[in-house]
Amino acid sequence: MKTLILATIVALGFVLPPPAFAVTRAEDIATTIMLRGYICGGKAVSNITETQDSTGNKTVTATCPNGQRYRIDVSRDGRVVVRPIQ
Amino acid sequence: MMKYIRRNARIVFSTCVQIAAITGIIVLGISASVADGSVTLDTQPESAQTDILLSGQVDSHANVTGDKPVKAGKPEETGKLDGVNHQLMKDRAVVSRQGLGQEGATSGVVKPVVKTFGMDVLIERLKKTDAIGMFTKLALRSDALDLMKMVKAYNKRMAKYSLQELRARFSGLMLKVLALLDDDPGLSKDINLAREDIWKSLLEVKA
Incomplete structure (x- = not known):
């Protein structure tokens, strides 16, 4: 019986499509940096800090795997600007 | 042993x-x-969910395929990506593709099956997909808004870009979106199929 259940699960694994995995925040920020044409050197960033001012503008800073830090400004109306931090 | x-x-x-x-x-x-x-x-790439969504949104075109219009759920109110909607939700894309219907298969007569894509549906699906993160979606939205601004300027005859340049920018943006939708192949295929209609509706954006 146990074998049959196992066999069914394995068989279903071939039939059913694999589930889609949601991207993590670190991957999301790294993708945004790369989308703006900057080199990140990896798929995920680290040392993420996030601040939001009283007007609703959000600032995210993160470090790429290559050591470069970036600042991502998200305005209240959703505009995204990426700048490297020297 | x-x-x-x-x-x-x-x-x-x-x-x-x-x-x-x-x-x-x-x-x-x-x-x-x-x-x-x-x-x-179905030899066409849409999933059942897509069909329900599409038939719900393209009320004016749904009868072409003989589908019963189903009302789609209320779009999630994120308040972030609505800027694109105001411009693009008015425009709807219709993609016609040749397909073999069931009747055609049995009687030997090939009938064209018209599939319709609602622009607003694609935008909603793009908003809801888990394959792209929030910041990336916002960045793509910024790019789309910039492109729309350029097209508006082009329509006003005030643009410094030619139509070919605008088309190249559009293709680049589409390439980015399709590359990012690697984990959502259904949506990727649908957007790719509706590419020409998206471009047409972009050109129709009023100045």
Whole structure:
């Protein structure tokens, strides 16, 4: 019986499509940096800090795997600007 | 020891046989259902969810395919990506593709099956997909808004970009979106199919 259940699960694994995995925040920020044409050197960033001012503008800073830090400004109306931090 | 190995080998063999049998039964079942007509394998890439969404949104075009219009759920109010909607939701894209209907298959007469895509549906699906993160979506939205600004300027005859340059920028943006939608192949295919219609509706954005 146990074998049959196992066999069914394995068989279903071939039939059913694999589930889609949601991207993590670190991957999301790294993708945004790369989308703006900057080199990140990896798929995920680290040392993420996030601040939001009283007007609703959000600032995210993160470090790429290559050591470069970036600042991502998200305005209240959703505009995204990426700048490297020297 | 040998007895133990033999016993284990027998178990492994029986498991393999069972897996093969179950897989075979499933495959035979699916093909039998297809042959009966109880299940139709659509050669077009949309999933069932897509069909429901599309038929719900393209109320003016849904009757072309004979589908009953189904009202789609209320879009999620994120408040972030609405800027694109105001411009693009008015425009709807219709993608016509040649396909073989069931009647055509039986009678030998090829009938064109018209599939419709609602621009607003694609935008909603893009908003809801898990394949792209929030910041990336916002960045793409910024790019789309910039492109729309350029097109508006072009329509006002005030643009410094030619139509070819705008088209190249649009293609680049589409390439980015499609590359990012690697984990959502259904949406990626639909957007790719509606590419020309998206471009047309972009050009129709009022100045």
